[in-house]
Amino acid sequence: MKFNTKVIHAGVHPDSATGAIMTPIYQTSTYVQDEIGVHKGFEYSRTGNPTRSALENSIAAIENGKYGACFGSGLAAIDCVVKMLSPGDEVISTNDLYGGSYRIFKTIFEKYGIKFHFVNMIDIENIRSAINEKTKLIWVETPTNPMMNIIDIKAVSDLAKQNNIWVGVDNTFATPYLQRPLELGADIVMHSVTKYLGGHSDVVMGALVTSNDDIAEEIYRIQNSSGAVCGPMDSFLVLRGIKTLHLRIQRHCENGKKIAVFLKNHPIVDEVFWPGFENHPNHHVAKSQMSDFGGMVSFTLKGDDLEKAKKIVSLTKLFTLAESLGGVESLIGHPSTMTHASIPREERLKSGVKDSLIRLSVGVEDAEDLVNDLSNAMT
Ligand SMILES: *Cc1c(COP(=O)(O)O)cnc(C)c1O
DSSP, rough: OOHHHHHTTTTTOTTTTTTTTOOOOOOSOOOOSBTTTOOOOOSBBTTOOOOHHHHHHHHHHHHTTTTEEEEEEEHHHHHHHHHHHHOEEEEEEETTHHHHHHHIIIIIIIIGGGGEEEEOTHHHHHTTTTOOTTEEEEEEEEEEETOOOOOHHHHHHHHHHTOOOOOEETTTHHHHHOOGGGGGGEEEEEEETTTTTTSSSSOOOOEEEEEEHHEEEEEEEHHHHOOOOOOOOHHHHHHHHHHTTTHHHHHHHHHHHHHHHHTTTTEEEEEEOOOTTSSTTTTHHHHOOOOOSSSSEEEEEEEGOOHHHHHHHHHOSSEEEEEEEOOSEEEEOOOTTTTEEEOHHEEEHHOOOOTTOOOEEOOOOOOHHHHHHHHHHOO
């Protein structure tokens, strides 16, 4: 099955009891057993729920993996990955990681004896020199937030395989429509389903996908033992969201490109960060591992004008001021005072997050309306 067919059909079957074409919301905690140990595959909804199972199979299919597992949030999915490790193990991750991922690594898992190294992964040599005999996992995010840095998943995976290390990829920004890390050699794919997979800003959820039997067994053991699962209603909403993933992402990409080009030609804009530009660092990697460049665009203003940036984010009308991304509606954010406010200014500037940096999650509205909205706010 090709991708555009999978989003509609993979993992879902008409309900055997009623013929309902859509997977019902099995809003139940437990399941009647015919006799002790004889049941229809479901015993208790932490362990398994039919609506969640359908979604898990759907997400596994679109990532071209064998196994899927869904969680109460993206961070709950990352929590599960790190719980596969043991005290003394080491993890190498990107230096401009999603803030919540950094926080769970540093403030939750470091005290259990797991060590984290944060390196600039644009250059693979930085990963190579951080590897030692304790390295168990390389955690990649690409494109990154908000600088849109691109990391070569295949090169990282090749390096990891030589050293018997797992590679996990946070594929939230790209989605499997644009990039499928398992096909490039990664062992685990993670999603904040909250973003593009859900796609409508109405659910918080996470997911993991793998094709490795041993990793899958561990994921399901931890999912059931730690219990950070998502509910059937949310699973239903995401099953519905995924059916239009291909259509939405196509439009996100078209609109993202138009906005990026508009910004590049705007007199008050300094730099535009969008992996589709030929001079974007690692543009050639983005071109080879992604089928298009997505709907996330960041930009800075000339003179790094903080006051002007604050004014712009307050003046746009269609681009609404909010955290998060990946919904059908366009959002605007100001990382240095919002998502990245907890990072000391010096550190922030080192990774390129200037005071005037503005991040856009370009939605699927009419592109001309979006350009006009920005244009009005930027005059
Ligand atoms: C939002 C996000 C997360 C965390 O997911 P939640 O669903 O908010 O827990 C992780 N990684 C990236 C790239 C994100 O954008």
